[in-house]
Amino acid sequence: MSTLSPDRADVAAALHAATKHLLDEELLPNVARWDRDDVLPEEVLQRIVELGITGALVPAEHGGQGLGVADLVHVWRTLSQGWISITGAVNPTGLATTLLVRHGSAEQQARWLPRIASGELLASFSITEPQAGSDLHKLETSARPHPDGGLVLDGAKRWVAGGRSSGVVFLMAMVEGSEKPSCVILPADGRGTRSWRVEDLDKMGYRGVESAAYVFEAHHEPGAEVLGGDTDGLGRGPRQMLDALDVGRVNVACRALGIIDRCLACAVAESTTREIAGGLLGDHTHAHLRLGEIVSRLMAVEALVLRAADAVDEQREDAGPLATAAKVVASDTAVWAVDRAARLAASRSYGADDELARLRRDAPQTQIGEGANDALLLALAKGLLG
Numbered sequence: 480m481s482t483l484s485p486d487r488a489d490v491a492a493a494l495h496a497a498t499k500h501l502l503d504e505e506l507l508p509n510v511a512r513w514d515r516d517d518v519l520p521e522e523v524l525q526r527i528v529e530l531g532i533t534g535a536l537v538p539a540e541h542g543g544q545g546l547g548v549a550d551l552v553h554v555w556r557t558l559s560q561g562w563i564s565i566t567g568a569v570n571p572t573g574l575a576t577t578l579l580v581r582h583g584s585a586e587q588q589a590r591w592l593p594r595i596a597s598g599e600l601l602a603s604f605s606i607t608e609p610q611a612g613s614d615l616h617k618l619e620t621s622a623r624p625h626p627d628g629g630l631v632l633d634g635a636k637r638w639v640a641g642g643r644s645s646g647v648v649f650l651m652a653m654v655e656g657s658e659k660p661s662c663v664i665l666p667a668d669g670r671g672t673r674s675w676r677v678e679d680l681d682k683m684g685y686r687g688v689e690s691a692a693y694v695f696e697a698h699h700e701p702g703a704e705v706l707g708g709d710t711d712g713l714g715r716g717p718r719q720m721l722d723a724l725d726v727g728r729v730n731v732a733c734r735a736l737g738i739i740d741r742c743l744a745c746a747v748a749e750s751t752t753r754e755i756a757g758g759l760l761g762d763h764t765h766a767h768l769r770l771g772e773i774v775s776r777l778m779a780v781e782a783l784v785l786r787a788a789d790a791v792d793e794q795r796e797d798a799g800p801l802a803t804a805a806k807v808v809a810s811d812t813a814v815w816a817v818d819r820a821a822r823l824a825a826s827r828s829y830g831a832d833d834e835l836a837r838l839r840r841d842a843p844q845t846q847i848g849e850g851a852n853d854a855l856l857l858a859l860a861k862g863l864l865g
C-alpha cells in the first residue's frame with residue numbers, strides 16, 4: 480500500500496467523507512427515480528465536479544489535487560454504492576487526465592489540464608467503432624491534416640460516454656502518415672453539425688450516462704491534433720490509450736465493488752427483516768452461507784482492487800495485468816453477487832424499482848466496459864504463453 484503525504488491523505492479523506500455524505504443524502508434516496516427516468520441530473524453531476532472528483536488526478540502544478548488512483552478507490556466505490564452511472568460519467572475525464580499527464584506535450588498539458596482541474600471541462604474517451612471493439616486492426620475512423628491547420632475526420636464511433644456534452648474527445652483514429660492508430664485530441668465545438676452527427680444509444684442498464692454514437696463525414700476541426708504531437712505521438716495511440724485504460728479498469732472494478740457492497744447490504748437487510756418459517760430468514764443456515772460467501776469474495780476483490788490501484792499509480796510493469804485482473808474478477812463477482820442476494824430477496828428483487836433489479840441490469844456493464852472480460856482473459860493468457 481502506498482504511503483500518502485499527510486496533506487494528500489487529508490485531501491483524500493475529506494473527498495471520501497464528502498462523497499459518503501452525498502451518497503446518503505442525495506444518491507441513495509433518488510437513484511431509483513433517476514434510473515427509471517434515464518437521467519443523471521445536471522446539478523448532481525455539477526456537485527460531483529465541484530467536490531473535485533473529476534479533476535482529482537490533475538497534478539498540483541496544473542491546478543489539480545494531485546491525487547492518485549489508489550486515493551480515488553474509496554471515492555469511486557462510494558459513488559458506485561449509489562449508482563455506477565455516476566462513477567462511469569466521471570471516468571473519461573480521469574482517462575483524459577492520464578493521457579495528458581503521461582503522453583501530452585507541454586503545450587497540450589497547459590491547454591487542457593487546468594480546465595479539467597477547475598471542473599470547467601469534462602472529457603470523453605473513444606476507441607470503440609461499430610465493427611471494432613477489442614480488435615484495433617479493424618479501426619476505420621481516419622484523420623488527415625487540413626491545409627489551414629487541424630484535422631479532417633471520417634468514420635464512425637460508438638458507445639462514447641459523456642459523448643453528447645463533453646468539451647473534448649480523446650479519440651483513436653488512423654491518422655495519415657502512420658500505419659498504426661493515433662490518439663486525436665478533438666475539441667467538441669463542431670459536434671452536432673452535419674459533418675459530425677450524434678445519436679444517443681438506449682441501454683438496459685447503466686442508465687443516465689450519455690452513450691453516444693458519432694458519424695464523421697469530412698469533419699474539419701481546426702483545433703484537433705495528435706496527442707504528444709506529430710513527431711512523438713503519431714502511431715502511438717494503442718500504447719497511450721491502453722495505458723490510460725489501466726486507470727479506467729480500476730474505475731470499473733470500483734463500480735463492481737460498489738455493487739457487491741450493495742448486494743451484501745440487501746442480503747443483510749433481507750435476512751434481518753423477513754419473517755419466515757417461524758422466525759427470521761437470517762436464522763437459517765442457507766442465509767448464513769449466502770452472507771458468508773458474499774462477504775468473503777467482497778474482501779478478496781477489495782484487496783485486489785487496492786493492489787491494482789497502487790501498481791497503476793507507481794506505473795509498475797504489473798499494473799496492466801493487475802488492473803485487468805481486478806476489473807475481470809470484480810465484475811464477474813458483481814454479477815454473481817446480485818444473483819446470490821436475489822435468491823434471498825426472491826420476488827423483492829424483481830419489482831421495477833427494487834435495488835437488486837437495477838443492480839442486475841447495471842452489473843453486466845462492468846463485464847463489458849474497458850474491455851470485454853473474455854477478450855481481456857485472452858490477452859492475459861497470451862502474456863503467459865509468450
Ligand SMILES: Cc1cc2nc3c(=O)[nH]c(=O)nc-3n(C[C@H](O)[C@H](O)[C@H](O)COP(=O)(O)OP(=O)(O)OC[C@H]3O[C@@H](n4cnc5c(N)ncnc54)[C@H](O)[C@@H]3O)c2cc1C
Pocket residue numbers: 571604605606607611612613614637638639640641682685690844847848849850851853854857
Ligand atoms: C454501456 C457501455 C459504455 C461504453 N463506453 C465506452 C466509451 O466511453 N468509450 C469507448 O471507446 N467504448 C465504450 N464502450 C465499448 C466497450 O469498451 C466495448 O464494448 C468493449 O471493449 C468490447 O468490445 P466489443 O463489444 O466490440 O466486443 P469484443 O471485445 O470485440 O468481443 C466480441 C467477442 O469476440 C471475442 N474476442 C475478442 N477478442 C478475441 C480474440 N483475440 N480472439 C478470439 N475471440 C475474441 C470476445 O470474447 C467476444 O465474445 C462501452 C460499452 C458499453 C456497453
